[in-house]
Amino acid sequence: MKKVIDSVKFDEKGLVPAITQDFETGDVLMMAYMNSEALGKTLESGNVHYYSRSRNKLWMKGESSGHLQLVKEVFVDCDGDTILIKVEQKVAACHTGHYSCFFRKIEDDRLVEISEKVFNEENVYGE
Amino acid sequence: MKKVIDSVKFDEKGLVPAITQDFETGDVLMMAYMNSEALGKTLESGNVHYYSRSRNKLWMKGESSGHLQLVKEVFVDCDGDTILIKVEQKVAACHTGHYSCFFRKIEDDRLVEISEKVFNEENVYGE
Numbered sequence: 001m002k003k004v005i006d007s008v009k010f011d012e013k014g015l016v017p018a019i020t021q022d023f024e025t026g027d028v029l030m031m032a033y034m035n036s037e038a039l040g041k042t043l044e045s046g047n048v049h050y051y052s053r054s055r056n057k058l059w060m061k062g063e064s065s066g067h068l069q070l071v072k073e074v075f076v077d078c079d080g081d082t083i084l085i086k087v088e089q090k091v092a093a094c095h096t097g098h099y100s101c102f103f104r105k106i107e108d109d110r111l112v113e114i115s116e117k118v119f120n121e122e123n124v125y126g127e
Numbered sequence: 128m129k130k131v132i133d134s135v136k137f138d139e140k141g142l143v144p145a146i147t148q149d150f151e152t153g154d155v156l157m158m159a160y161m162n163s164e165a166l167g168k169t170l171e172s173g174n175v176h177y178y179s180r181s182r183n184k185l186w187m188k189g190e191s192s193g194h195l196q197l198v199k200e201v202f203v204d205c206d207g208d209t210i211l212i213k214v215e216q217k218v219a220a221c222h223t224g225h226y227s228c229f230f231r232k233i234e235d236d237r238l239v240e241i242s243e244k245v246f247n248e249e250n251v252y253g254e
Binding site: 002003004007017019021025026027028030031043073074075076077078079082084094095096098101102103104105106109110111114 | 129130131134144146148152153154155157158170200201202203204205206209211221222223225228229230231232233236237238241
């Protein structure tokens with residue numbers, strides 16, 4: 001296991017939030033959680049891995065969809081309790097079909113979709 | 128209170144993670160937490176407010192340092208459980224004196240500082 005993981009402060013559940021960002025456009029793509037194993041596999045494999053809180057398991061982003069996140073750079077914040085990963089995103093980050101999970105903007109006290117889908121989620125994840 | 132806040136899913140502690148990003152450069156600046164009051168004040172005032180988990184209180188970013196975050200755009204992710212705010216950052220986001228809290232990069236299994244300080248934190252926050 002990478003020693004640098006010791007400098008990360010995981011919370012009482014053993015998790016740390018990880019933000020992924022497109023390394024070219026700067027678009028923030030998603031935020032999910034990692035345990036130390038997910039962070040270790042991310043650093044060792046070059047593919048972003050997360051820990052699913054709902055499924056209670058490690059997963060590699062894109063393992064079912066093919067929409068991998070290839071690691072370009074990894075940052076740790078000042079307090080050591082948040083990770084930022086710059087990635088090359090294959091196809092799209094969001095399971096809804098949008099490139100980024102942040103495709104809804106608050107305007108005039110309501111949510112407005114600001115981007116088109118780049119894939120049909122039913123074809124990728126099933127109905 | 129803004130109705131759009133009802134579409135945000137706060138966790139069991141009543142909090143939601145909020146990522147701030149420089150609206151011009153795309154730099155991810157920090158991640159902190161908001162309760163519904165902090166999100167409401169952020170939307171109403173145009174200055175980013177957070178909820179401090181360590182101090183158990185609402186705070187306006189920059190209230191002691193003057194390093195305000197002026198709201199440009201606010202996004203809600205696909206699941207409604209993470210907020211992204213594009214801001215104009217005054218001076219710097221990080222209490223360490225760095226512009227972004229993500230100033231440490233993982234290289235060869237260690238943390239390397241990749242940016243200079245833009246202010247001396249002892250002059251701003253006291254020793």
